[in-house]
Amino acid sequence: MSDKKNATIAVRGGINTDKHHGAVVAPIHLSSTYSLKGLNDKRQFDYSRTGNPTRSTFGQAIADLEKGAVGVVTSTGMAAVHLICQLLSVNDTIVIPHDCYGGSYRLFTHLAKRGQFKLIIVDQDDEQALQQALDQKPKLVLIETPSNPLLRIVDISKICQKSHQAGALVAVDNTFLSPILQQPLTLGADIVFHSTTKYINGHSDVVGGVLVTKDVAIGEELAWWANCIGITGSAFDSYLALRGLKTLPVRIKQHQANADQVAAFLQENTAIEKVYYPGFITHPNHNVAKKQQESAGGMLSFEIKGGIAAVEKLFANLTLFTLAQSLGGVESLISHPSTMTHASMEHSAQIEAGITESLVRISVGIEDIDDIIADLAQGLVASQRQ
Numbered sequence: 001m002s003d004k005k006n007a008t009i010a011v012r013g014g015i016n017t018d019k020h021h022g023a024v025v026a027p028i029h030l031s032s033t034y035s036l037k038g039l040n041d042k043r044q045f046d047y048s049r050t051g052n053p054t055r056s057t058f059g060q061a062i063a064d065l066e067k068g069a070v071g072v073v074t075s076t077g078m079a080a081v082h083l084i085c086q087l088l089s090v091n092d093t094i095v096i097p098h099d100c101y102g103g104s105y106r107l108f109t110h111l112a113k114r115g116q117f118k119l120i121i122v123d124q125d126d127e128q129a130l131q132q133a134l135d136q137k138p139k140l141v142l143i144e145t146p147s148n149p150l151l152r153i154v155d156i157s158k159i160c161q162k163s164h165q166a167g168a169l170v171a172v173d174n175t176f177l178s179p180i181l182q183q184p185l186t187l188g189a190d191i192v193f194h195s196t197t198k199y200i201n202g203h204s205d206v207v208g209g210v211l212v213t214k215d216v217a218i219g220e221e222l223a224w225w226a227n228c229i230g231i232t233g234s235a236f237d238s239y240l241a242l243r244g245l246k247t248l249p250v251r252i253k254q255h256q257a258n259a260d261q262v263a264a265f266l267q268e269n270t271a272i273e274k275v276y277y278p279g280f281i282t283h284p285n286h287n288v289a290k291k292q293q294e295s296a297g298g299m300l301s302f303e304i305k306g307g308i309a310a311v312e313k314l315f316a317n318l319t320l321f322t323l324a325q326s327l328g329g330v331e332s333l334i335s336h337p338s339t340m341t342h343a344s345m346e347h348s349a350q351i352e353a354g355i356t357e358s359l360v361r362i363s364v365g366i367e368d369i370d371d372i373i374a375d376l377a378q379g380l381v382a383s384q385r386q
């Protein structure tokens with residue numbers, strides 16, 4: 001494990017690792033296969049699905065940032081989520097939050113319907129409901145904090161403690177913050193995972209995932225499954241994500257500075273009913289966020305006055321923001337969770353999770369803050385026109 005600070009680890013990932021030519025930046029190894037030195041005399045890598053130097057460098061960099069033992073790089077964030085399911089057998093139970101990312105919700109509910117494991121969906125901030133779920137002796141508890149799209153915060157240390165007491169492992173989706181702002185393994189979690197499609201790559205040109213384990217044996221088991229199923233990330237995507245990683249600490253600083261200002265602006269805007277942002281002192285779990293996060297993060301969501309008609313007018317009038325799924329790229333994106341990222345959740349599940357048709361989610365980019373706010377200001381005025 002590296003003893004360097006995270007801003008250093010992010011920049012230095014793969015630097016000076018090329019022994020042959022002294023390339024400063026880690027080379028990209030596209031070869032699908034590697035020669036053996038002789039019969040039964042393998043090198044470190046033999047076949048790229050199993051292991052690839054570029055992917056390995058990227059996985060190690062994320063493992064170092066997350067303070068874990070093993071990093072497994074997957075082809076998508078959902079592949080990382082699915083990989084965790086390999087730890088579960090038919091009679092095992094997994095507990096997930098009622099307001100997790102729609103794709104994760106879809107995967108868990110559909111696999112449970114097919115009988116691959118037992119599923120309990122709870123509001124993890126409801127201590128009684130969580131305890132009832134833990135009384136069922138689950139094998140795994142999945143946490144997503146801040147949650148997508150409502151930026152709810154749960155106490156990672158507390159849930160880890162209770163889950164471990166119940167004999168469960170804990171896996172945390174850290175996509176919304178990145179290891180620069182939160183390191184769940186240091187708070188007691190066993191596994192942390194990311195959609196690297198988001199902040200880690202940061203340029204909206206890679207779809208990828210990664211998971212990091214605290215324990216070597218669990219990491220090796222998951223790496224074994226990743227190879228077995230064939231969901232390891234490509235060399236090219238690993239190269240791009242490693243490249244993106246180098247600027248993650250500075251990007252996050254700018255995302256954060258801009259998000260703070262956007263949140264304050266929205267809070268005062270008369271077209272807005274409610275803003276969800278963990279940086280507000282009035283956020284129900286602001287103190288937990290303060291304890292476990294470096295800062296609030298670059299994501300926020302809000303309820304607009306005027307329902308779906310106002311949402312439509314807002315989107316039609318924005319010129320800087322792009323209406324698109326995803327988040328964490330340098331560009332500002334806006335989305336409508338109930339018809340986009342969370343469309344795969346049934347209407348009743350959306351309502352239970354608090355996802356209404358008036359809810360809008362923003363991934364605050366790193367453009368000039370004046371331009372971001374000017375665009376939102378004119379879009380919100382247009383949203384309230386009859």
Ligand code: PLP
Nearest residue numbers: 076077078101148175195197208
């Ligand atoms: N986890 C969270 C919080 C997400 O927002 C997403 C995608 O939006 C995923 C996981 C899945 O990642 P991917 O789209 O890379 O498969």
